[in-house]
Amino acid sequence: MSEQSRHRLANSHNYQGVWGPPTSSANFCEEDYDVTRYIAEFMNSATNLAYIYYALVHMYGHRRRGSWSPNYDFMSVSMIILGISSTLFHSTNRQTMQFADELAMLVLAWAIFHAMWTSGPASTRDGPSSLYERPIKIFMALFFPAFGAFYVYTGKLVYHYVCFFGLVILIIMRGYYLFWLRTPSFPEEKRKDWRWRGRKALAILVLAYVLWNIDLEFCTELRALRTRMRLPWAWLLELHGWWHIFTATSAAWYMDILREVQDEIAKEKRV
Numbered sequence: 619m620s621e622q623s624r625h626r627l628a629n630s631h632n633y634q635g636v637w638g639p640p641t642s643s644a645n646f647c648e649e650d651y652d653v654t655r656y657i658a659e660f661m662n663s664a665t666n667l668a669y670i671y672y673a674l675v676h677m678y679g680h681r682r683r684g685s686w687s688p689n690y691d692f693m694s695v696s697m698i699i700l701g702i703s704s705t706l707f708h709s710t711n712r713q714t715m716q717f718a719d720e721l722a723m724l725v726l727a728w729a730i731f732h733a734m735w736t737s738g739p740a741s742t743r744d745g746p747s748s749l750y751e752r753p754i755k756i757f758m759a760l761f762f763p764a765f766g767a768f769y770v771y772t773g774k775l776v777y778h779y780v781c782f783f784g785l786v787i788l789i790i791m792r793g794y795y796l797f798w799l800r801t802p803s804f805p806e807e808k809r810k811d812w813r814w815r816g817r818k819a820l821a822i823l824v825l826a827y828v829l830w831n832i833d834l835e836f837c838t839e840l841r842a843l844r845t846r847m848r849l850p851w852a853w854l855l856e857l858h859g860w861w862h863i864f865t866a867t868s869a870a871w872y873m874d875i876l877r878e879v880q881d882e883i884a885k886e887k888r889v
Contacts, residue, residue, distance in 0.1 A: 636655055637709075641712050642707070642711045642712060642715070646708075646834070647834070647837040647841065647856075647858065648661055648662050648859075656709075658708065658711040659711070659858075661853050661856040662708035662856065662858050663709045665860070665862040665863050666701045666705040668866035669698065669700050669862070670697070670701035672866050673690075673697035676694045692732065695729075696728070697726060697866070697870070699722050700719075700725070701866075717769075720775075721770075723782055725762075727789070728758060730785075730789055730873065731758070731785050732754075734792040734796070765777075797809050797812050804879070804882055808882065819868045822868045823864070823868040826864035829857040829858075829864070830861040833861070844856075
């Protein structure tokens with residue numbers, strides 16, 4: 619029996635919420651309906667505001683003075699989609715909403731992947747930024763809808779995990795190329811700054827992954843500690859909520875770097 623299933627069976631509030639007992643295949647350590655009968659996992663839902671916050675900071679925090687038009691891109695929109703989808707999943711623990719959450723995770727990874735792998739060396743003013751830009755765009759446009767349909771059909775979490783972490787590895791590899799091997803190279807001062815900030819983003823992502831696994835593997839101990847600490851301090855040990863906050867922070871930091879990379883490539887094209 620999986621750790622996620624044990625969380626569900628040990629929960630005394632499952633039948634007290636308006637959404638009924640969970641139907642999702644994933645269920646985390648926060649006790650369902652412990653705060654309100656209208657939200658299954660209160661803190662796991664609330665912490666998704668981090669994704670929406672970082673997206674809105676980019677969209678409205680950097681717009682031109684006097685303009686009310688949002689400065690949005692694929693990456694910021696994907697963060698809002700993930701924040702909303704994950705909130706709906708953790709609020710209801712319904713299988714359909716779990717699919718929405720997990721597919722939104724892939725959309726966010728896709729957005730970052732797209733921005734990184736289409737940020738190649740500048741060729742000509744009117745030409746593609748990379749020799750592989752068009753094939754990559756076509757491949758992603760075909761692969762992700764096909765994989766999404768396949769995953770929903772099978773419903774097996776392992777496929778989602780493999781795809782998501784595979785994208786993370788490809789993003790890291792591309793980052794290494796852009797900041798270390800790219801020809802012509804970016805200005806050294808900017809490369810140093812991007813490498814340092816990229817390492818920080820990766821470190822906080824690793825921390826988020828560690829906390830996510832602690833939440834799964836040590837749920838009994840965490841619940842006992844939360845019972846002794848009581849609210850509101852017990853909320854500090856809702857570790858899946860910290861996964862949301864830290865992954866949102868990591869993604870936002872990395873997106874800022876990518877936008878600066880894209881601006882630098884645009885400058886190269888104008889030269």
